[in-house]
Every structure is written in structure tokens, then in C-alpha cells.
Amino acid sequence: MSMLKGANVPVPAQSVRVELGWNSGPGVPDVDASALLLVAGKVRSDADFVFYNQPRHSSGAVRHEGKQTGGPTITDTLSVELSRVEPAVERIVLAASADAGTFGQVPGLYVRVLDAATGAEVARYDSQDATVETAFLIGELYRRQGAWKFRSVGQGYSSGLGGLATDFGISVDEPAAAAPAAPAARPAPPSAPTPSVATTPPVPPVPAAPPAPPSAPAPTPVRLSKVTLTKEAPSVSLAKQGGSSGAMRVNLTWQVRKQFKGWGAKLGRAVAMHGDLDLDLCALYELSDGRKGVVQALGNAFGSVSRPPYIQLDGDDRTGGSNTGENLTINLDHKNELRRVVIFVTIYEGARSFADLDATVTLQPLNGAPIDFSLGECTVPSTVCALALITNTGSDLVVQREANFLVPARGVSPQRTIDQAYGWGMNWTPGRK
Structure with missing residues (x-):
């Protein structure tokens, strides 16, 4: 009640x-x-x-x-x-x-x-x-x-x-409105001559007070801004959002809808047959020196944030409906060593398609506003989806919302499907968790 x-x-x-x-x-x-x-x-x-x-x-x-x-x-x-x-x-x-x-x-x-x-x-x-x-x-x-x-x-x-x-006492970082320009001062009228007066004896100078100790820097106000990417506004500059250094956490959470129809009916049957839907968050990367690779749970290719590729998969969430979901961490302190990154998700088990799946992607830079977007509705029998493309423009990293549901050809893995769609040109061998 x-x-x-x-x-x-x-x-x-x-x-x-x-x-x-x-x-x-x-x-x-x-x-x-x-x-x-x-x-x-x-x-x-x-x-x-x-x-x-x-x-x-x-x-x-x-x-x-x-x-x-x-x-x-x-x-x-x-x-x-x-x-x-x-x-x-x-x-x-x-x-x-x-x-x-x-x-x-x-x-x-x-x-x-x-x-x-x-x-x-x-x-x-x-x-x-x-x-x-x-x-x-x-x-x-x-x-x-x-x-x-x-x-x-x-x-x-x-x-x-x-x-x-x-x-409640929070200092908020909001753009201040521009102050109105002050009116121009009128010229003062010519002053009249002043009569001479007797001067008093000079006062002895007061000893100067010792300089005050330097004050601690003021804390940085809280930033309330955030960015939601859409089909109409699909990209954002990390630098413009203040996210140019530190760790950036990429989070994927998902939930299966309760009503099924069309491809969703097949998904519902698959979930009933195999239990919880297990999605895998992955990343294809290309470094500035030309090296390419993948970060994923398959083959225990979890990556690293302290050495190339400066991308690490935090773990393997088997439910998605939990409070954590799947997470990648990207070290933006080494952004100059990253040429491009495709963040994608595959269905490992539990369903034959992304249909009737609600999923949200959030990119949270340590020093910038969060960037989030939903994948939207899947209308094809897709088992792999490109989430976001991160591109180094030479002076900045730009995040592009992809939400691109792909359908692998018969006998072609989801990873190879992403590779072909984005022109990575890597050789692939079967892997397992």
C-alpha cells in the first residue's frame, strides 16, 4: 500500500x-x-x-x-x-x-x-x-x-x-550568465581650484603585517551535466565534456522484456530453454602503431589498463539485470596510443537474437559527464551488435553511437562479423570461456 x-x-x-x-x-x-x-x-x-x-x-x-x-x-x-x-x-x-x-x-x-x-x-x-x-x-x-x-x-x-x-549546500558548476555591460562614465566637469591649507606632520608608517599563508584551492564544483546520444545527435567529443584523462568505464546493462512477439517469441523460447541470457561486452582496438586485437571473455583476452591495449574487461556478468552489468575500462591517459575502438556485444548463450531486449550503454569518464544511450529495438535475427565507435581525431577522442545490429552469415562468428563490418582485417580462431 x-x-x-x-x-x-x-x-x-x-x-x-x-x-x-x-x-x-x-x-x-x-x-x-x-x-x-x-x-x-x-x-x-x-x-x-x-x-x-x-x-x-x-x-x-x-x-x-x-x-x-x-x-x-x-x-x-x-x-x-x-x-x-x-x-x-x-x-x-x-x-x-x-x-x-x-x-x-x-x-x-x-x-x-x-x-x-x-x-x-x-x-x-x-x-x-x-x-x-x-x-x-x-x-x-x-x-x-x-x-x-x-x-x-x-x-x-x-x-x-x-x-x-x-x-542543501552543494556548490554546482553551472555557466554563469554574462553580466550586463556597465554604462559608460560621463566625463567629470572641470574642478574648481582648491585653496591651499596647512599640512599636518606625516604619520609614521605602520609595519606591514606578515603575508597570509596560501589558502587551499577551492574544491571543484559538482557537474550536473550529462549527455544522451540519439539517432539525431549520435556523437560527442570527450574533450568538450571534460573527459580527456583518467579511466573511462563503459557499462552495459540489459533486461529481457516480458512480452514476446515476432523475433521476441523465439527469444522467449530460447531464454526458457537455456536460462538467463548471457551477453558478452567486447572491444576491437587498433593502436596508433598499427597493432590490432580484441578484448573479450572468450580466450581470457581480458586486456589491461596499464599496458597496451589500455582497455580491460572487468568481468563476465551472466545476468545483466544485476546492478553491475558488463564493464570495460579504457585508460584515457593513453588516448594518444589508441587509433580507434569498436565496442560491441555478442550473445554467448540464452537466446538466438537481441529482439525484445532492453539494453543501455553508459560511458563514464572519470573527469567528465556521463554519456549514455539505449540500443533501441532489434528487428532482425541479430546475435552481435556494435555499440559505439571511438575514434582518435588527432587532438581528441570522439564517441559515436552505433547501435548497429548485425546478422552473421552461416558459419561466421559474431567477432568476424564485426571485423568485416568495420574493416579490421584480423584472422580469427575459435575460443571459449
Whole structure:
């Protein structure tokens, strides 16, 4: 049962998942979940703000896990280990923000608190009175007499995530409006001669105060910007987004739709026959010296971030619906040694096609805005999909959304199919995990 606004319930679990959900559809803006850890009503520093650009609190107690799609419903999830929350933190504010729209355009908005161990619902609040708000303080976890409780709030902001964050003490990096030009000063009228007066004896100089010690550099304000690639706007410069150094994490998450038709019916039967769908995230690379290769789980070709190819597969997720998905890390400190990279995904087992599969790709540079996009609907019997092409232009890396579903010819592997489509020209031999 949904709670009334302002109601509260005990939270007996030691670890919870906070699920923000809404219904997708034409004209519905994207929504993002975030959390603020408060002491005396304010954050202690910008590090107490957990959101898509800063997905993990330094204590490890709060993490932004990302979005999942299930039919018409989209969820964005935060995980909170209440036992690890620092004693000084009194409240964890749970917020929602709408990207390029208002919450009056977001149907079915709700927040659920789930026991992370059992999946049991601890609390639920459905927002039903949103209009022009672009950010919502939708609920909060708070301490009371040594125990945790959840309160539904439903307080809106028309100033977006930046306004909400600023209200709790976050310094936000937003472009400042240009100041209006000052009017030109009029020339002063000629002054009248002044009479001479007697001068007083000079005052002895006061000894100069010792110079103040240099102050610590001001912390970098939080960046709220993010980039979503679409068919109409498929590419972005990493340098322009601030992502020109450090590690860039490439994440793929997926979920099988519940209703099947067309090629989806074949996928549904395949999943029923073989269990969980297992996708493999891979990368073809070409280095600046001409060397080429692949990073993938097959053949244990996991790569490396500290030496060529400066790309590493973090692991092999067999479910995709988990909080982690499949991940690649690219070392942007060695971007000059990368000529081009094709990031792609193959079906290892569990289905014959990508049809009726919802998948999201996120590229998160350490020092830049996240870049994300969905693959869209697959209408062909594809077992391999090119996700993104990263190209070195000589001064920058450009990320191009591909979302290119390919159908291998009979007897041709998915890897060779990608190779042929993008002109890599490598020799291939069978491999296994």
C-alpha cells in the first residue's frame, strides 16, 4: 500500500535498495535518482551528494546503481547500507530530477524501499500531485532513537536538480550568465581650484603585517551535466565534456522484456530453454602503431589498463539485470596510443537474437559527464551488435553511437562479423570461456 505524504515507517533492514520508478512514453522526460547525506540539514561537502556523475559515497554506504527498463516502467536505483552510514549523518534525502521536462509530464512516479537481502517491500510512496516541478525531494531515510525510518516527502522544486542541490549546500558548476555591460562614465566637469591649507606632520608608517599563508584551492564544483546520444545527435567529443584523462568505464546493462512477439517469441523460447541470457561486452582496438586485437571473455583476452591495449574487461556478468552489468575500462591517459575502438556485444548463450531486449550503454569518464544511450529495438535475427565507435581525431577522442545490429552469415562468428563490418582485417580462431 502506498504511503500518504508525510507518513513514516520503520526500516528494519540493514541494507536497502531505493527504487525510483515511472512510466515511459512519448514526451516523458528522463528522470534521475540522487541522494544527499545530511548533517544538521546540510551536506558536509560536495562529496555527500550521490548521483549519476558521482555514483559512490566515500564511505561506501550509498551508491547510485543506475537505470533498468522493464516493459513500460523505468527504474533508477540507489543502494544504501544503513549499517555503514557514518554516525554523524542524520538524514539521507532521496531526490528525483527531470531532464528537459517537468514532473507533470512523468506518469506513475513512485519510490520504493526494498530490503536488499530479501527483496521485500519496506515502504512505497506514489507521487500524484506533480505539476511544474523539475526536481523532487521524494522521501528520506532518517535516524530516530538509534533506528532508521523512512518518510515520504513529495516537496517539489522548479529550479531543477541544481536548485535542490544548492539548497542543501552543494556548490554546482553551472555557466554563469554574462553580466550586463556597465554604462559608460560621463566625463567629470572641470574642478574648481582648491585653496591651499596647512599640512599636518606625516604619520609614521605602520609595519606591514606578515603575508597570509596560501589558502587551499577551492574544491571543484559538482557537474550536473550529462549527455544522451540519439539517432539525431549520435556523437560527442570527450574533450568538450571534460573527459580527456583518467579511466573511462563503459557499462552495459540489459533486461529481457516480458512480452514476446515476432523475433521476441523465439527469444522467449530460447531464454526458457537455456536460462538467463548471457551477453558478452567486447572491444576491437587498433593502436596508433598499427597493432590490432580484441578484448573479450572468450580466450581470457581480458586486456589491461596499464599496458597496451589500455582497455580491460572487468568481468563476465551472466545476468545483466544485476546492478553491475558488463564493464570495460579504457585508460584515457593513453588516448594518444589508441587509433580507434569498436565496442560491441555478442550473445554467448540464452537466446538466438537481441529482439525484445532492453539494453543501455553508459560511458563514464572519470573527469567528465556521463554519456549514455539505449540500443533501441532489434528487428532482425541479430546475435552481435556494435555499440559505439571511438575514434582518435588527432587532438581528441570522439564517441559515436552505433547501435548497429548485425546478422552473421552461416558459419561466421559474431567477432568476424564485426571485423568485416568495420574493416579490421584480423584472422580469427575459435575460443571459449
